Amino acid sequence: MALIKNITLDNGINLPQAYIKIISCNYINGYHVVINVAIFKDKDARVNQKQEVVKFVHNCTTIEDYNEYFSLDVLNQENVNIIGQSYLWLKEKIGFYSESTDDFDLKE
Secondary structure (H helix, E strand, O other): OEEEEEEEOOOOOEEEEEEEEEEEEEEEOOOEEEEEEEEEOOHHHHHOOOOOOEEEEEEEOOHHHHHHHHOHHHHOOOOOOHHHHHHHHHHHHOHHHOOOEEEOOOOO
């Protein structure tokens, strides 16, 4: 899974089909989840193992968000996992990702 979105970088370069991929999710003490994201020029760049354009680190640190997205009660539900929940959290809680679309084509 990944997200696709039109992004303009701080340096003015436009990536109309930027491919947003979570590269790791980690629990840190209690209710803190760290999500590392890589953004590639497009899906072809990711498929062909090109270098990412930029990386971001996002921290879920509120007990309310943790309970809604990452608690064991949530993750133990059928067809729910930490990666899927991380994408959901990014889209719903981090404005930068809110208008991105899901891409389920590439399995990794």
